[in-house]
């Protein structure tokens with residue numbers, strides 16, 4: 001039985017992860033949420049999943065690093081400083097950072113890379129994401145990752161090439177920009193579309209999640225996978241065998 005600790009266990013995703021883990025019979029689960037001290041809980045577990053909020057996820061990753069406990073971070077919306085905090089933790093323990101746990105979205109990452117390479121920069125690339133009205137960060141971590149992939153293929157800097165929405169007299173679109181647009185409403189679990197618009201044709205790659213169970217299943221798969229890994233930063237490509245390293 002794997003001893004799993006879930007931080008953010010009372011949240012929308014945390015609750016589903018705990019439920020699936022307990023139903024599987026493969027995990028003994030402990031839980032924490034806002035205001036809980038996690039040190040002792042981390043001490044007593046084999047692996048941690050964090051699905052809370054950015055600041056908390058860095059603190060939990062640090063607690064894991066001190067005890068060399070592997071940690072899966074599904075939380076999104078980290079600042080550059082917080083990302084560095086996660087990188088520092090990954091020097092001391094195995095840390096898997098996944099803005100999206102779904103198999104389909106991770107395939108979408110791969111397809112986006114291949115498509116951007118094949119179509120070239122004359123195809124304008126834009127990302128549109130839709131999430132439920134309660135989501136706190138925008139654009140989604142998945143949309144950012146899609147933007148990063150396109151920027152990387154085109155040898156552009158993410159910071160200077162991404163346009164987070166457009167308003168006012170913004171001028172003609174340049175080929176060196178990547179638009180990212182966040183739509184919020186209702187109870188949409190998560191949808192991402194990457195558009196490649198070229199001369200006379202447009203290609204769209206879309207993924208639609210209809211249940212949080214798909215994320216929870218991916219999180220538990222990642223937790224199993226990371227158990228015996230050496231310190232370092234990993235992502236879902238490693239779990240799914242899509243990594244080139």
Ligand SMILES: NC(=O)c1ccc[n+]([C@@H]2O[C@H](COP(=O)([O-])OP(=O)(O)OC[C@H]3O[C@@H](n4cnc5c(N)ncnc54)[C@H](OP(=O)(O)O)[C@@H]3O)[C@@H](O)[C@H]2O)c1
Nearest residue numbers: 008010011012013033034052056074075076099100101215
């Ligand atoms: N990787 C993926 O596939 C995936 C999929 C969906 C969502 N996410 C991400 O996962 C995170 C959680 O999403 P969600 O929809 O479950 O959000 P949520 O419902 O707001 O859940 C977050 C939970 O974390 C708790 N929390 C807040 N501060 C905390 C702290 N300092 N320590 C411990 N827990 C704390 C919240 O408590 P309060 O209610 O008291 O604030 C809440 O119970 C978000 O970053 C979201 O973008 C990732």
